[in-house]
Amino acid sequence: MAGAAGRVVRRWYPSVLRSSLQVPALQLHMSKTAMRASQKDFESALSQVKRLKDPGNEVKLKLYALYKQATEGPCNTPKPGVFDLINKAKWDAWNALGSLPKETARQNYVDLVSGLSSSSDSSSQVKPEADRKQPGYETLVVTSEDSITKIMMNRPAKKNAITIQCLRVHKYQPSSSFSPTHSDVPSEMYNEIMLALKAASKDDSAITVLTGNGDYYSSGNDLSNFTDIPPEGIEEKAKSSAILLRDFVDCFIDFPKPLIAVVNGPAVGISVTILGLFDTVYASSRATFHTPFSHLGQSPEGCSSYTFPKIMGPAKAAEMLIFGKKLTAAEACAQGLVTEVFPDSTFQKEVWTRLKAYSKLPPNAMRISKQVIRNREKEKLRAINAEESRALQERWLSDECTNAVMNFLTRKAKL
Numbered sequence: 027m028a029g030a031a032g033r034v035v036r037r038w039y040p041s042v043l044r045s046s047l048q049v050p051a052l053q054l055h056m057s058k059t060a061m062r063a064s065q066k067d068f069e070s071a072l073s074q075v076k077r078l079k080d081p082g083n084e085v086k087l088k089l090y091a092l093y094k095q096a097t098e099g100p101c102n103t104p105k106p107g108v109f110d111l112i113n114k115a116k117w118d119a120w121n122a123l124g125s126l127p128k129e130t131a132r133q134n135y136v137d138l139v140s141g142l143s144s145s146s147d148s149s150s151q152v153k154p155e156a157d158r159k160q161p162g163y164e165t166l167v168v169t170s171e172d173s174i175t176k177i178m179m180n181r182p183a184k185k186n187a188i189t190i191q192c193l194r195v196h197k198y199q200p201s202s203s204f205s206p207t208h209s210d211v212p213s214e215m216y217n218e219i220m221l222a223l224k225a226a227s228k229d230d231s232a233i234t235v236l237t238g239n240g241d242y243y244s245s246g247n248d249l250s251n252f253t254d255i256p257p258e259g260i261e262e263k264a265k266s267s268a269i270l271l272r273d274f275v276d277c278f279i280d281f282p283k284p285l286i287a288v289v290n291g292p293a294v295g296i297s298v299t300i301l302g303l304f305d306t307v308y309a310s311s312r313a314t315f316h317t318p319f320s321h322l323g324q325s326p327e328g329c330s331s332y333t334f335p336k337i338m339g340p341a342k343a344a345e346m347l348i349f350g351k352k353l354t355a356a357e358a359c360a361q362g363l364v365t366e367v368f369p370d371s372t373f374q375k376e377v378w379t380r381l382k383a384y385s386k387l388p389p390n391a392m393r394i395s396k397q398v399i400r401n402r403e404k405e406k407l408r409a410i411n412a413e414e415s416r417a418l419q420e421r422w423l424s425d426e427c428t429n430a431v432m433n434f435l436t437r438k439a440k441l
């Protein structure tokens with residue numbers, strides 16, 4: 027094939043996978059009605075997959091396994107020898123699906139491709155925006171258009187984990203004239219988000235959006251932040267991190283315009299807790315909300331110790347904040363943390379259409395409405411933020427926290 031799609035396929039498909047994923051017709055043994063709908067979806071997913079950027083070997087194996095299960099049922103071929111590495115990896119992936127029904131495998135294939143397409147859509151969104159992208163950020167893409175300033179966390183390979191740079195803890199000063207194009211711009215994400223919020227609070231946009239690039243919204247605090255210990259020692263690091271945390275969260279408490287989270291995928295830790303300080307939270311059906319603080323030997327931040335019980339009631343909040351219960355998007359919406367959930371396949375389109383309409387409302391009226399809703403809580407929220415940051419400063423020095431972080435960094439544990 028001479029077209030671009032063909033070239034993309036050749037770039038990332040191993041030949042064996044290529045042959046199995048490009049099967050022209052499917053032999054699906056199902057009732058005719060069920061077959062019509064899902065076979066169409068499946069076929070469209072099969073052609074969509076050829077246009078995707080290389081999703082990495084792990085995902086390619088998942089696609090292969092689901093394809094085989096959907097079309098042939100449970101693994102039915104002899105196990106390849108140990109030295110036949112590629113075929114063995116494929117066989118293992120297929121065999122791992124056990125007796126998963128063909129229909130479920132087909133549905134999972136369609137869902138996986140749809141997730142991959144939307145994340146590649148959202149990363150390809152970056153390209154047309156290049157000319158209106160604000161310069162000076164290393165970990166974010168910040169754009170302004172249609173009266174909307176969009177702050178996109180942009181470390182997709184690290185699931186948009188939020189970084190600190192050791193010994194470069196810059197205190198946020200609301201009155202300073204520090205601008206994102208200043209030559210002293212720090213590269214770490216906490217400070218860049220603070221700078222972007224400060225700039226957005228003063229620009230002529232009506233609303234501000236925080237979102238993530240790639241398949242995650244954000245995996246929260248970058249756990250390697252804990253390994254970068256300055257010569258002054260670990261106590262000093264804990265102290266400066268607590269100050270940074272307090273300043274970071276204060277920026278959200280004080281943000282004067284409508285602030286919207288566009289939660290494009292899973293969210294973890296601080297990226298979840300600060301959602302209680304947003305005015306609106308839109309989530310993709312693929313998003314999850316996880317605050318595994320006890321698992322990490324830590325305690326809640328982002329004012330969640332106050333906002334979560336207020337939003338969802340103390341019992342549900344405790345399950346999330348103490349026991350680390352992960353919520354689906356639908357559950358988070360039912361608990362009131364999320365405003366609305368959109369199907370992942372149409373998430374970006376529906377959300378941005380909605381936001382463009384909202385951004386045309388009179389900006390001063392929106393600001394004043396936000397003030398009226400939020401202002402009486404501000405002092406309280408600042409005090410809670412300071413208290414949570416103090417508690418965390420101590421937690422970071424505990425063995426429970428050190429062990430949990432080391433287990434993640436040495437790949438012994440994941441969430």
Ligand SMILES: CCCC/C=C/CC(=O)SCCNC(=O)CCNC(=O)[C@H](O)C(C)(C)COP(=O)(O)OP(=O)(O)OC[C@H]1O[C@@H](n2cnc3c(N)ncnc32)[C@H](O)[C@@H]1OP(=O)(O)O
Pocket residue numbers: 183184185187188190216245246247248249250267268270271294295296297318319322324327434439440441
């Ligand atoms: C000022 C300080 C404030 C502190 C307050 C905040 C508290 C919190 O936010 S607590 C939450 C901390 N976050 C986590 O515990 C998440 C840890 N990550 C994971 O468990 C998994 O990575 C995750 C489930 C998110 C995704 O799993 P996978 O889909 O299997 O992907 P990978 O694990 O292979 O991730 C790809 C790549 O990204 C790196 N990564 C992801 N998240 C983090 C993170 N939070 N910190 C550091 N690194 C992260 C991961 O290590 C992989 O890196 P490579 O191995 O180099 O590819």
